[in-house]
Amino acid sequence: MALMLVKFDLKKRVKLAQTVWFMYWFAVMAGVLVFSMGLFFKIELRKRSELMDNNESHFLPNLLIFMGLVTCGINAFGGKVCYDSLDPTKFAKWKPMLKTFLVFCVGFNALLIVTALLCFLMRIPLQFTLAEGLRNGMRYYKDTDTPGRCYMKRTLDLMQMEFRCCGNDNYRDWFEIQWVSNRYLDFSAKEVKDRIGSNVDGQYLMDGVPFSCCNPSSPRPCIQYQMTNNTAHYSYDHYTEELNVWKRGCRDALLSYYGGMMNTIGALVVLVTMLEVAVTIGLQYVNSSLSTLANPEDPESESEGWILEKTVKETFTDIMAKMKAMGKGSKVEEGGEAAVATES
Amino acid sequence: MLLKINFTQQRRVRLAQGLWLMSWLAVMCGAFIFCLGVYLKTELLRRNEVMENTEIHMVPNILMMVGLASIGTNWVASRVCQDSLDATRFPRWKVLLLAWFALAALLCCLLIAVVVLSYALQGRLEESLKVGLRNGIRFYKDTDVPGRCFQKETIDRLQMEFRCCGNSNFRDWFEVQWVSNRYLDFTSKDVKDRIRSNVDGRYLLDGVPFSCCNPASPRPCLQYHLTDNSAHYNYDFQSEELNLHSRGCRQALIDYYMGLMNSTGPGVLSVILRQMTVAASLRYLQAAVEGAMALGGTQRARRETSPGEGSRNH
Numbered sequence: 001m002a003l004m005l006v007k008f009d010l011k012k013r014v015k016l017a018q019t020v021w022f023m024y025w026f027a028v029m030a031g032v033l034v035f036s037m038g039l040f041f042k043i044e045l046r047k048r049s050e051l052m053d054n055n056e057s058h059f060l061p062n063l064l065i066f067m068g069l070v071t072c073g074i075n076a077f078g079g080k081v082c083y084d085s086l087d088p089t090k091f092a093k094w095k096p097m098l099k100t101f102l103v104f105c106v107g108f109n110a111l112l113i114v115t116a117l118l119c120f121l122m123r124i125p126l127q128f129t130l131a132e133g134l135r136n137g138m139r140y141y142k143d144t145d146t147p148g149r150c151y152m153k154r155t156l157d158l159m160q161m162e163f164r165c166c167g168n169d170n171y172r173d174w175f176e177i178q179w180v181s182n183r184y185l186d187f188s189a190k191e192v193k194d195r196i197g198s199n200v201d202g203q204y205l206m207d208g209v210p211f212s213c214c215n216p217s218s219p220r221p222c223i224q225y226q227m228t229n230n231t232a233h234y235s236y237d238h239y240t241e242e243l244n245v246w247k248r249g250c251r252d253a254l255l256s257y258y259g260g261m262m263n264t265i266g267a268l269v270v271l272v273t274m275l276e277v278a279v280t281i282g283l284q285y286v287n288s289s290l291s292t293l294a295n296p297e298d299p300e301s302e303s304e305g306w307i308l309e310k311t312v313k314e315t316f317t318d319i320m321a322k323m324k325a326m327g328k329g330s331k332v333e334e335g336g337e338a339a340v341a342t343e344s
Numbered sequence: 345m346l347l348k349i350n351f352t353q354q355r356r357v358r359l360a361q362g363l364w365l366m367s368w369l370a371v372m373c374g375a376f377i378f379c380l381g382v383y384l385k386t387e388l389l390r391r392n393e394v395m396e397n398t399e400i401h402m403v404p405n406i407l408m409m410v411g412l413a414s415i416g417t418n419w420v421a422s423r424v425c426q427d428s429l430d431a432t433r434f435p436r437w438k439v440l441l442l443a444w445f446a447l448a449a450l451l452c453c454l455l456i457a458v459v460v461l462s463y464a465l466q467g468r469l470e471e472s473l474k475v476g477l478r479n480g481i482r483f484y485k486d487t488d489v490p491g492r493c494f495q496k497e498t499i500d501r502l503q504m505e506f507r508c509c510g511n512s513n514f515r516d517w518f519e520v521q522w523v524s525n526r527y528l529d530f531t532s533k534d535v536k537d538r539i540r541s542n543v544d545g546r547y548l549l550d551g552v553p554f555s556c557c558n559p560a561s562p563r564p565c566l567q568y569h570l571t572d573n574s575a576h577y578n579y580d581f582q583s584e585e586l587n588l589h590s591r592g593c594r595q596a597l598i599d600y601y602m603g604l605m606n607s608t609g610p611g612v613l614s615v616i617l618r619q620m621t622v623a624a625s626l627r628y629l630q631a632a633v634e635g636a637m638a639l640g641g642t643q644r645a646r647r648e649t650s651p652g653e654g655s656r657n658h
Contacts, residue, residue: 144562144563145562150562153559153562154559154560157559158559161504161559179564180563180564181562181563183563183578184563184564184576184577184578185577186577186578189577210564210565211554211557211564211565211567212557212559214554214555216496216497216500216501216504216555217497219487219488219493219496219524220487220523220524220526220527221522221523221527221553221554222553222554224554233527234527234528234529234532235526235527235529
């Protein structure tokens, strides 16, 4: 008993072929969409590669680009087959390879599901990469004269302004590192000597943040320095002050940005997978309906279409039997050779 | 007869088909012009708060109007093409065609006017920005006055996005009190000195807001005591270049808008050319079909030829 058997006459077959052809063209555009999303994601990762410890994995965008290209190719081929299916002479040349093509499509759909799953899971390694990269970025903020790191200050400033964040977890991260270059410190001044003497590493630490942490929505001009000293500024209480600098940490900001992007891409890949499954089923119906014509010479005769020729259980046992037979066949050959060897 | 061409039946059909395709392309061009107008208007509206008047809005308004009118006229042209090969349906368009040509000419003139206006209004835009930015800088501190409380955020975001400082340059901030009185300690000596140092009793300082800071500077941003070399280590006010944005916001905004309008120039010119091509082809088609109909059915047995004219005068 075939799985989901449907009876077809000529009109129904023509309609089926046209619908599936139409759907294949949608699927080609979906493939282009997946490709462009992979490209976009790759560019976004490259843009901030300095903040990701230069270690970020480009596996996911590369996979998306590859899957997009293969999707386009498969669907273009499938559309051509559907287009030719209405003409028996043209269809005859595609018939032999159709079964292999359909098996390949099923495997490809499984790969698409895996890709979608990866999109949702890649958030976790990204979190660690970002944490490490941002911490290093802040440490190299002052090294504007060191080759290879001289643009870190600008990158970090622009990022804090764009993503409206400050520091790694919050603004206090800036209190723990020296972010003013030694070139601009007057080592003969008492204040500088005090600060340097106040910690083990001899770093110039202060309770201040760079200007890029400032929040433009604050009603008062930005307070960047002596932030924990309430008496240094008029009408200022650093415990209740909320709008002065950005409250969010940059790791959270970047993670939610990339996480949102990956969730969207994952959802779209799931939709594309569903479309692919639909067109594969459609092509299977086209194939089966054209191979079971009641009268092979008459194109207008009735036929049947199905997804699987036998029930799922029977198909599965058939496949297992085939694989066993293949395994046994090679064993029989070996046994035969051994018998021949022992005889001679 | 001006620019006479002979048309056979087959050539007339080809012309009608080609013109039908061209008029649909022209419809899309009209939609493109409309979208261009909408985009330009949106960009101008975004910075509405730093502009004093809306004269420059004439450019996008005309673009939107012309875009819509162009969609309509070219759609009519495509309908005329469809009916042109059917002798029964063509005569009803005869009256309309004169009006169509007049409208097409008007649209081309308006598009040329838009290109001219976008250059001519540059001076007015500059004036408008000058006054708007001056007001913005003056009201920067009024974060507690209803109606002006967002001025600070607007100016800060503008300076950060366009990488500019002040109206003409950063010194504009020295002439204005940009710190609100709520955050000034009137008992301290420094504040009292500064307030007494000028006629209007304003708290003026040689400092700028944080949004003037240039991220590309190798040293942490110096905002206050800018003219005092001894206030900062290893600092020379005259030779310091990268600390703040050196460009004024008026110049930055003018460059931005002129760049936008210049980049739309070639698009508009190509639309003008396309519209004129459509009009010329439609004139040829009209004359050819009318000539064919005038020759009448008696000559239908023989191979039909009819003169196509480029001008009405004969």
